Amino acid sequence: MERDARKKIHMLIMFSLLVVAIALYLIIPSLRDGVNEAARKLVEADIEAFRDYLLSFGVWAPVVSFFLMIFTLIVAPLPAFVVTFSNGLLFGAFWGGILSWTSAMVGAAICFYIARSLGRPVVEKIVSKTALNWTDKFFERYGMHSVLLARLIPVVSFALISYASGLTAIRFMVFFIATGVGQLPATILYSILGQNANKSVLVVFWAFIAVICFGVLGAAFKPWFEKKFKKGEVA
Template identity: 50%
Template structure:
């Protein structure tokens, strides 16, 4: 599906990409810094990755929040990188409150950019950015199953790809306002928790991440299935 969008909105989606491309080509040191960040963020050991990312961001001094935000937006658009690594590290570097604010706002910016890129250029371009059609096909089924609640549900599930849902939402008639509200509310609990854990602990990050994921999954299943169980006719049962 392709939803028509005005040229101003399309320009707002393209300009940040153009600015990033120019910076990558024209500013010395940017390519090397980006490649180093990607190497850290794709490290298999989560604890090691967070420690390395802390040192990496800390090396930018007062510009560390800007670099962190840029990496969050970048991973939202084109890179299959787990955003929770940045959220943990922001909590570790800036404290849970400022770290959460930085992670939440930069993730919102990345989500908005994905939404408008999708809406401006349509599915073929999105498939290239998302790495193929399979992920979008899965997202389509998710939207078909849960309708307008899909965005909120997906944001509450830490293992659901953040950028794929943003891209997929842009291909639907859902309004940007509704998309932004569901994204902001849905990602807030995980952002606050990961920021707090990042400030407090670093030794058991992987275990805590999966514990939180499992808890959220159980809550979502209960929310979706519970009402159906209680509204099922009680033929021959206790009334």
């Protein structure tokens, strides 16, 4: 009974926050225009344009970046790497990396609790039923290691795994720690790449090669995972 009561409270809080966020977006023109502009630049994946957009906020740029990272993760599938790269470019690999990592962790936690509080029907509208069916097989096959494995594979959507985790029986702290560890390699890599974008061409070249290798490694593992799923279905 106590657990059901807590779940109802969580559902009420999440639903209220979503209603407030939507209401603010609809009521405040400047907020709506700003969100639309940010989403457009993220979809275009124009790093320089997004950097200039952040710079227009002056000392508030880190705060805006923080909330935009959360926005990209909740409203899947906007490319969060644009924010990470821009943070490295503006604030350096260290501070930009910390900003990207912490904001991504907050975004992951929010997605997790949205799913856990509001349930599968709501999540299906956000990430699609087909995507959730894929994660069902992934989690069934790899159990407690699923989150960490998914975070290490760049081709797997960060937001999708966060939402899907909230629909499983996984404990939040297990999800949170696996997410924190698993997303570090990509965060560090993109932050370094961003910091050196306007400096040594050689550094940028090798960072780019590293990103490509990281992506190829993930893409190479993806068919293997899918093959395992199919074997599991036959068995």
